[in-house]
Amino acid sequence: MTARRLQILDAAAELLGEKGYARTSVDDIIERAGLSGKSHFYHYFKSKEELGYEVIGRQFDLMADRGATVLRDESLAPLDRLAGFIDSVVALQAENGGKGGSPFGTLSAEMADKDERFRLRIAQVFRGWSAQIQALLDEAHDQLTDDADPQRLARFIVATLEGATQMARLKRDPTVLSGIALDLKRFISTNQRRTETA
Amino acid sequence: MTARRLQILDAAAELLGEKGYARTSVDDIIERAGLSGKSHFYHYFKSKEELGYEVIGRQFDLMADRGATVLRDESLAPLDRLAGFIDSVVALQAENGGKGGSPFGTLSAEMADKDERFRLRIAQVFRGWSAQIQALLDEAHDQLTDDADPQRLARFIVATLEGATQMARLKRDPTVLSGIALDLKRFISTNQRRTETA
DNA sequence: TGCTTTTAGGACTCAAAAGTCCTATATTAT
DNA sequence: ATAATATAGGACTTTTGAGTCCTAAAAGCA
Secondary structure: OOHHHHHHHHHHHHHHHHHOOOOOOHHHHHHHHOOOOHHHHHHHOOOHHHHHHHHHHHHHHHHHHHHHHHHOOOOOOHHHHHHHHHHHHHHHHHHOOOOOOOHHHHHHHHHOOOOHHHHHHHHHHHHHHHHHHHHHHHHOHHHEOOOOOHHHHHHHHHHHHHHHHHHHHHHOOHHHHHHHHHHHHHHHHHOEOOHHHO | OOHHHHHHHHHHHHHHHHHOOOOOOHHHHHHHHOOOOHHHHHHHOOOHHHHHHHHHHHHHHHHHHHHHHHHOOOOOOHHHHHHHHHHHHHHHHHHOOOOOOOHHHHHHHHHOOOOHHHHHHHHHHHHHHHHHHHHHHHHOHHHEOOOOOHHHHHHHHHHHHHHHHHHHHHHOOHHHHHHHHHHHHHHHHHOEOOHHHO
């Protein structure tokens, strides 16, 4: 029923990740999705903009799922989960070989200014990640130093990962990302109090 | 002689910062720059692409200057200069009220995939910043712990600032940036050895 | 003053890309 | 079987935006 719709959504997600929103034409999407005739596309989506909006939403769910899997793995201690999450971001980037990366980084920067609706949606994604990380840090509260503010720290982690992803794309060098991830984990550990460990 | 040219360049820098490259038309630039007639524009620039390339170059010089002023202020200790630099990035963002921000964040994400030439230019800008910070960290080498790798650290700082700037834009909330800047400075201080201070 | 070059402007061409119309083939239900 | 509906496709219209052509007014120079 909606198989074709999903096909279009997938094709669009790929293309938007590769080339960005503005430089991806509806015809490109149609070709990649393997359908011909533009009205066919417009049968499923009201407009290109509507499609973009949906792609972002889906990407959000995808990334959130991916994050949640690691961040809520009850078998690990909170801070180990966080380290695992950071590693998974590095791995994801490496998978895509830098090119494309998370279809998120590019999109967010490009579309946020285009439309208030887009901006809010993207901000919501960021908020979702920060919130998950923050919850985790709250959970690990007694293992953290007193001056470690979970909300601020969570934002810091998200911002650093985002910036690092973008930098890695730009340099076409995945080792950049892993280097930054290393320092990020080091930073987190400096917010741990020594006492509890021993 | 080139007054008009500069006028166009300035107008373009503004617009590209606000709306990005793809969504800024040559006509927009012409209007903002206060000239009429497209050929007039093409008298000064070979193409829109050429203009974009120049704007990036100029923005680089601008940011580099701004950075260099703080980062090479001999009257301050290296690590204090670094803190000052971070503060100046926060201040710059606050000035522009989030909107627009450095015309750099948006541009880099959008244009990097457009053209290899753009990508390299932008990567060069990032490299420039990292290099300046790295030089500073090298200078402060004896005040740093042994496991602090200047190059890696410099990249970390640049990536975090870039990610933070983007996040602040997205949330339209400058306090996000200052919070992250605070943690960033805290992080840097954890790479300082205690001994020298006393 | 007359000649050349720079600066300026309007009207146009051309290409790309968003979106519509109208027709055809499956699919399903009665 | 047939009417109704979902799926598919091609050809068209319209808009937008990059880039060109051709003319006019200043500004320097002889």
